[in-house]
Amino acid sequence: MVFGPLKIRLYGDPCLETKSKSVKEVGPVERMLIAAMFETMTACRGVGLAAPQVGINEQIFVVDTGKEIFAAINPKIIRSAGSEVMEEGCLSIPRVLVDVKRAKTIWVEFTDQENRQVRAQLNGLTAKVFQHEFDHLQGTLILDYLSPRDRTKILSQMKKGSLTGKFFGGDDNKSKILFRAGETADMV
Numbered sequence: 001m002v003f004g005p006l007k008i009r010l011y012g013d014p015c016l017e018t019k020s021k022s023v024k025e026v027g028p029v030e031r032m033l034i035a036a037m038f039e040t041m042t043a044c045r046g047v048g049l050a051a052p053q054v055g056i057n058e059q060i061f062v063v064d065t066g067k068e069i070f071a072a073i074n075p076k077i078i079r080s081a082g083s084e085v086m087e088e089g090c091l092s093i094p095r096v097l098v099d100v101k102r103a104k105t106i107w108v109e110f111t112d113q114e115n116r117q118v119r120a121q122l123n124g125l126t127a128k129v130f131q132h133e134f135d136h137l138q139g140t141l142i143l144d145y146l147s148p149r150d151r152t153k154i155l156s157q158m159k160k161g162s163l164t165g166k167f168f169g170g171d172d173n174k175s176k177i178l179f180r181a182g183e184t185a186d187m188v
Contacts, residue, residue, distance in 0.1 A: 005036065005039055005040050005043055006036050006037065006039075006040040006054040006055075007054065007055070008040065008044060008053055008054065008091050008092060009052070009053055009054065009055050009092055010092055010093070010094070011092055011093045011141070011143070011158065013055070013092075015052050015055050015056075015057060016052055016053065016092055016136070016139070016141060017139045017141070018052065018057050018139050019057075019137070019138055019139045020050075020051065020052055020057045020058055020059045020060075020136075020137040020138075020139075021057060021058055021059065022058075022059050022074050023058050023059055023060060023073050023074055023111075025115070026073055026111060026112075026113055026114070026115045030058075030060065030073070030113070031113050033051070033056065033060065034060065034062060034071045034113050036054075037049050037051070037054060037060070037061075037062045037071075038062050038064065038071075040054065041062055041064065041091075042064070044091050046091045047063065047064060047065050047066075047125070047129050048061060048062065048063045048064075048129040048130075048132055048133045049061060049062050049091065049133070050133045050136030050137055051137075052136050052137065052139070053091060053092050053136060059073060059074045059075065059137050060072070060073050061075070061133035061134070061136065061137065062133075063126065063129050063130065063133065065125045065126050065129060067125075067126070068126045070112060070118075071112060071113045072108075072110035072111075072112070072118075072130070072133070073110060073111040073112070073113070074110060074111050075108060075109070075110035075130070075134055075137070076108060076109045076110065077106050077107070077108055077130075077131070077134060078106075078107045078108060078109060078119075079106070079107045080103030080105065080106045080107070081103060081104065081105045081106075082103060082104030082105055083101055083102065083103055083104060084101070084102065084104055085099050085100065085101045085102075086099070086100065086102065086128060087099055087100075088100045088128070088132060088142050089142075090132070090141065090142050092141070093141065093142065093143065096142075096143075096154065096158075098142040098143065098145060098146060099145075100132075100142055100145045101145070102127070102128050102131050102132075103127060103131065104123065104124075104127065105121065105122070105123050105127060106121070106122050106127045106130060106131065107119070107120070107121050107122075108120055108121075108122060108130060143155070
C-alpha cells in the first residue's frame with residue numbers, strides 16, 4: 001500500500017473536530033502514512049501536520065521546523081513552563097492567522113516511527129508546533145482559541161467567502177485574527 005501526497009481536510013470536515021484514537025503499534029502501514037504526511041506537509045509548505053488533517057483519526061503527527069524533524073505517535077505533554085502569544089496558521093484553515101497563547105517550554109513523551117519511546121524537552125518553534133498538532137489530535141483548532149464573538153464573525157466571513165483585508169477582533173484585546181487573502185504564508 002502506497003499513500004503518496006494526501007488531501008488536506010479543510011475546516012468543516014468532521015474529522016478535524018473528532019478526538020483521535022491511540023495507535024496500538026507502529027507497523028509498515030503507519031510508516032507509509034508518516035512518509036506520505038511528511039511529503040504532503042512539505043508540498044504545502046507547512047511545519048507540522050496531524051493525521052486528522054488528512055482524514056485519519058489516529059494519534060500521529062509529523063513536524064519539520066527546519067531544525068528538528070520527527071514523527072510523534074500517541075504523544076503526551078507531561079508539563080509546561082512559561083507562555084507567549086504568537087500568530088498561528090493552519091493548513092486546514094487557509095488564509096487565517098490567529099494569536100494563540102502557548103507554553104514556551106514543554107516536556108513530552110511519544111513513540112517514534114521505529115516504535116522507540118521518546119522523552120524530550122521542546123522549546124521555541126518546535127514546542128509551538130508540537131502543541132498545535134497535539135491540539136489537532138484532541139479535535140481542537142486554532143479557531144477554538146477565539147472569543148465567541150470573534151469566532152462567530154470569522155465563521156460568518158468564511159461561509160460567505162469574504163476573507164479579505166484585515167480583521168483584528170476582540171474588545172478584550174485577547175484575540176486577533178488577521179486574514180491574508182491571496183498570500184501563501186508558511187503555516188503551522
